[in-house]
Amino acid sequence: MSIALVLLVVVVAVNLLLTLALVTRVRTLQTMVIGGGPEPLPAPGTPVGTFAATTADGKLVTDTELRDPTLVGFFSPDCDWCEKARVALLASPPAMPMLAFVRGNDNDEKARALKSSLEGVARVAYTDGDDPAYRAFRPTGWPSLFLVKDGLIAAASHELGEVVS
Structure with missing residues (x-):
């Protein structure tokens, strides 16, 4: 019974690691597709243009x-x-x-x-x-x-x- 329990724990741990790796990869791909979001706003210290x-x-x-x-x-x-x-x-x-x-x-x-x-x-x-x-x-x-x-x-x-x- 204890061998079966150890085997189950190992399988669950491997499954968890694979799931986390998959989530990380999906987020990376999502960022690449979206293009990283909008351009940032001008930084503090930037002069306002003429208008x-x-x-x-x-x-x-x-x-x-x-x-x-x-x-x-x-x-x-x-x-x-x-x-x-x-x-x-x-x-x-x-x-x-x-x-x-x-x-x-x-x-x-x-x-x-x-x-x-x-x-x-x-x-x-x-x-x-x-x-x-x-x-x-x-x-x-x-x-x-x-x-x-x-x-x-x-x-x-x-x-x-x-x-x-």
Whole structure:
């Protein structure tokens, strides 16, 4: 009976090792197929590129205005994570100026609604995903949030709590 028990333990241990090796291999292949995920956001210390954008109320905002600490966010109307960030911002507005870029335009009802809701806590401008403001920050995914100080990115994340504490 004890030989059978030892043999069973050995078989179970070999099975466990093979299963772990298979899981590791599947994860490696999955990463290769996906391509490693989106490009990382710009690192802290990266200068904000040159841009000029017109906010929804017709005022011009440029990169030269980003000297004092400013929260900058890029939002999309069809993004669940953007909605969570929006709700958090409205519930607890940041204690600093905020500039929000909404993907879309006034012809898009969802973009208009998102813009309107953010206007209570931020200056809001539209982005098409390839305009000077978008290229100045190089966001990857939605939302992309940046804390800017002295024209440099001080923090960047897709999570509001990692940018504003």
